[in-house]
Amino acid sequence: MGTTHSNRSHLTRSAIELARLVAQVATVDDGAICTFVGTARRNSEGREVNLLRYEAYPEMADQEIGAIVAEAERKFSGARIATLHRLGDCPLGEASVAVVAAAPHRVEAFAACRYVIDEIKARAPIWKQEQFRDGTAWVGDPGSFKPRIP
Amino acid sequence: MNVRVLLFAGLAQRAGVREWTIELPSGATVTTLRAALESLHPWLREVPVAMARNQAMARGDEPVAAGDELALLPPVSGG
Numbered sequence: 047m048g049t050t051h052s053n054r055s056h057l058t059r060s061a062i063e064l065a066r067l068v069a070q071v072a073t074v075d076d077g078a079i080c081t082f083v084g085t086a087r088r089n090s091e092g093r094e095v096n097l098l099r100y101e102a103y104p105e106m107a108d109q110e111i112g113a114i115v116a117e118a119e120r121k122f123s124g125a126r127i128a129t130l131h132r133l134g135d136c137p138l139g140e141a142s143v144a145v146v147a148a149a150p151h152r153v154e155a156f157a158a159c160r161y162v163i164d165e166i167k168a169r170a171p172i173w174k175q176e177q178f179r180d181g182t183a184w185v186g187d188p189g190s191f192k193p194r195i196p
Numbered sequence: 197m198n199v200r201v202l203l204f205a206g207l208a209q210r211a212g213v214r215e216w217t218i219e220l221p222s223g224a225t226v227t228t229l230r231a232a233l234e235s236l237h238p239w240l241r242e243v244p245v246a247m248a249r250n251q252a253m254a255r256g257d258e259p260v261a262a263g264d265e266l267a268l269l270p271p272v273s274g275g
Contacts, residue, residue, distance in 0.1 A: 084275050100274065101204060101205055102204075102274070103202065103204055103248070103251070103267055103269065105251050106248060106251040106252070106267070107274075109251060131274060131275075142275065143274070143275050163275065166274060166275060167272075167274060167275035168272070169272065170272060170274050171204070171248070171267075171269050171272055171274075172272060172273070172274025172275075173204060173205035173206075173270065173272065173273050173274065174273040174274065174275075175205070184205045184206040184209070184270065184273070185273035186270070186271040186272075186273045187205065187206035187243070187270050187271065187273075189206070189210075189242070189243065190205075190206035190209060190210075192209065
């Protein structure tokens with residue numbers, strides 16, 4: 047046990063391999079492993095998305111996610127967390143983020159997993175751009191639609 | 197003194213660059229930096245922006261020193 051995984055980067059430009067994250071935290075003392083995988087969805091408020099593209103302030107995002115992991119491991123007894131957020135292009139259906147929480151019991155595993163994904167979404171300096179057939183837009187930034195020049 | 201200001205996502209798109217360098221008087225704070233940026237780039241007033249200093253969220257009254265890394269952060273949308 048412990049937090050030997052905490053020096054790993056929480057950001058990746060490659061496809062996320064959930065099994066590798068599980069292997070980082072699972073031990074024979076765990077009775078529960080809770081995983082969350084956020085995936086690139088086609089529908090965005092009625093518009094069809096072709097691709098998601100993620101950008102981060104990488105140093106700050108990595109530190110912030112590390113802080114969130116440490117908070118969760120403190121708050122939820124026995125929980126250990128591995129998490130990875132994808133940057134760059136994320137094709138539809140692929141994982142944009144994954145959180146794995148291992149703990150002796152399921153209550154802490156569920157709670158830690160939920161805490162980490164909720165806080166990453168609220169706090170990590172990461173931005174999602176939706177790519178449509180006719181242009182692109184940054185999510186949560188209404189003035190950012192940029193038409194695609196044919 | 198000169199400080200670097202990093203831009204991300206929709207802000208970098210609007211600015212057309214990923215980084216500004218701005219000259220500030222000594223004694224500048226995050227708030228006076230923000231005001232200086234808004235007078236140079238009035239469109240900044242129209243978009244919600246948080247500021248980070250040296251990779252941590254910054255309060256308005258924090259002093260800004262030469263060599264600091266400032267960043268303008270639009271509302272986050274990771275996950």
